[in-house]
Every structure is written in structure tokens, then in C-alpha cells.
Amino acid sequence: MDNIIFIGMPAVGKSSVGIVVAKRLGYRFVDTDLLIQEQEGKLLKEIIAEVGNEGFLKIENQVNRDVKATRSVISPGGSVVYCEEAMEHFKEIGTVVYLKASFGNIRRRIRSLKKRGVVLKDGQTFRNLYEERTALFEKYADIIVDEDGFRMEETVENVFRALDDYRKREIEGEK
Ligand SMILES: Nc1ncnc2c1ncn2[C@@H]1O[C@H](COP(=O)(O)OP(=O)(O)O)[C@@H](O)[C@H]1O
Ligand SMILES: O=C(O)C1=C[C@@H](OP(=O)(O)O)[C@@H](O)[C@H](O)C1
Ligand SMILES: [Mg+2]
Structure with missing residues (x-):
């Protein structure tokens, strides 16, 4: 199935880059954070406040694992990398693109971690979360x-170039 899935830290641009990529390809755009909010009838930060990080990750796993899509760009939340079933599903239905930015860049973009509803364990520093997730991404x-030093429009171009190279390598590999 021809899907593109963006993963990466919160505020890296999965949603904003994703929607532009979808529009250019004539694909559907699915922000699975919005599917979670629709299903639960609440904002993400309200869900996290009510059921805690573990409860949120269960819902996030279920919603992302159950996504049925073709010719779609899918932008899940940054914490989806903790959801094993969801990630296995994404690997099966499409190409997973990791949008990467330095710790400093991400930290600057996220002013308030609480308001943004980042899934941070008690006592965990943002630096530690960044390193823990980087390994999973x-x-x-x-x-x-790599997004550092590029404007959003340049990142979109870099995504297309990287996808082209990847497809070419895949075809070469099949020969
Ligand atoms: N070079 C860049 N690439 C992508 N987003 C950028 C860039 N510079 C600033 N931004 C801003 O960072 C934010 C990314 O937010 P969002 O798309 O919601 O990310 P995510 O879905 O990964 O959390 C947007 O407000 C966007 O305008
Ligand atoms: O990384 C995280 O812990 C989260 C990122 C958010 O999505 P974005 O990555 O789109 O900001 C959202 O899913 C939730 O608030 C938790
Ligand atoms: Mg998003």
C-alpha cells in the first residue's frame, strides 16, 4: 500500500510538512492525533491529564494500529514510537520517514511541554526523552x-528527493 508515515519529535513538523507533501501528491492526509481526539471526544492534553501517559499510549496504539489507509500521508504524534503494534502496522502499510532535528531546535520550538501535552515520564528530562526516542525513530x-538549517519548503523538497532515492534503491534491490 502506498502510504507515507512521518515520525519524529513533537514540533518537528510531522503535521505541517505532512499536509504539504499530501497535497503535492494528491494523497489523503491523516493526522492520527485528530482521530484520537475524535474517538475520545476530548483534547489530547485532557486525555493525558485523565488517564496518564500509559493510558494515553494504549489509546494511541489502538487508534494508529487500526488506521486503514491507501495513498495517504499519515502523521501520528511523536509518542507513537512507544506503540509497538502501531509501528509494526505502519511498517507494513507504507514508507516510514523520520523527520530529524537537533535537540536545541526542538527545545526552542516547544515553549511549554505541559501545554503541548508531551508524554514525559515523572522526573524524566526532555534531553533524556529526546535520546530515548531517537534510538526508536x-x-x-x-x-x-535532516531538518536542521532548512526552511519548511526546503524540507518538503528534501522529503521528495529522499523518497525518490529510496524507491530507486528498492527497485535496484528487486532486480
Ligand atoms: N524548518 C521547519 N520545518 C518544519 N516546521 C517548522 C520549521 N520551522 C518552524 N517550524 C514550525 O514548527 C511547528 C511544527 O509543528 P507541527 O507540524 O505540529 O509538528 P508535529 O506534528 O511534528 O508536532 C510549526 O509551527 C512550524 O511552523
Ligand atoms: O510526543 C508526544 O509525547 C506527543 C506528541 C503530540 O503530537 P505531535 O508530535 O504531533 O506534536 C501528541 O500526540 C501528544 O500530545 C503526545
Ligand atoms: Mg502533529
Whole structure:
């Protein structure tokens, strides 16, 4: 199935880059955070406040694992990398693109971690969360696109270039 799935830290641009990529390809755009909010009838930060991180990750796993999509760009929340079934599903239905930015860049973009509803364990620093997730993003990524030093429009171009290269390598591999 021809889907593109963006993973990466919160505020890296999964949703904003994702929607532009979808529009250019004539694909559907699915922000699975919105599916979670629709299903639960609440905002993400309200869900996290009510059921805690573990409860939220269960819902996030279920919603993302159950996504049925073709010719779609899918942008889940940054914490989806903790959801094993969801990530296995994404690997099966499409190409996983890790949008990568430095710790400093992400930290600057996220002013309030609480308001943004980042899934941070008690006592965990944002630096530790960044490092813990980086290992998971790299594990699941088919493609890594480095965002540092690029404007959003340039990142979109870099995503298309990386996807083209990846497809070419896949075809070469099949020969
Ligand atoms: N170079 C860049 N690439 C992508 N987003 C950027 C860039 N510079 C600033 N931003 C901003 O960062 C934010 C990314 O938010 P969002 O798309 O919601 O990310 P995510 O879905 O990964 O949490 C947007 O407000 C976007 O305008
Ligand atoms: O990384 C996280 O812990 C989260 C990221 C959010 O999505 P974005 O990555 O789209 O900001 C959202 O799913 C939730 O608030 C938790
Ligand atoms: Mg998003």
C-alpha cells in the first residue's frame, strides 16, 4: 500500500510538512492525533491529564494500529514510537520517514511541554526523552530527513528527493 508515515519529535513538523507533501501528491492526509481526539471526544492534553501517559499510549496504539489507509500521508504524534503494534502496522502499510532535528531546535520550538501535552515520564528530562526516542525513530525509519538549517519548503523538497532515492534503491534491490 502506498502510504507515507512521518515520525519524529513533537514540533518537528510531522503535521505541517505532512499536509504539504499530501497535497503535492494528491494523497489523503491523516493526522492520527485528530482521530484520537475524535474517538475520545476530548483534547489530547485532557486525555493525558485523565488517564496518564500509559493510558494515553494504549489509546494511541489502538487508534494508529487500526488506521486503514491507501495513498495517504499519515502523521501520528511523536509518542507513537512507544506503540509497538502501531509501528509494526505502519511498517507494513507504507514508507516510514523520520523527520530529524537537533535537540536545541526542538527545545526552542516547544515553549511549554505541559501545554503541548508531551508524554514525559515523572522526573524524566526532555534531553533524556529526546535520546530515548531517537534510538526508536532510527530503528523504525526507512528514510531519515535532516531538518536542521532548512526552511519548511526546503524540507518538503528534501522529503521528495529522499523518497525518490529510496524507491530507486528498492527497485535496484528487486532486480
Ligand atoms: N524548518 C521547519 N520545518 C518544519 N516546521 C517548522 C520549521 N520551522 C518552524 N517550524 C514550525 O514548527 C511547528 C511544527 O509543528 P507541527 O507540524 O505540529 O509538528 P508535529 O506534528 O511534528 O508536532 C510549526 O509551527 C512550524 O511552523
Ligand atoms: O510526543 C508526544 O509525547 C506527543 C506528541 C503530540 O503530537 P505531535 O508530535 O504531533 O506534536 C501528541 O500526540 C501528544 O500530545 C503526545
Ligand atoms: Mg502533529
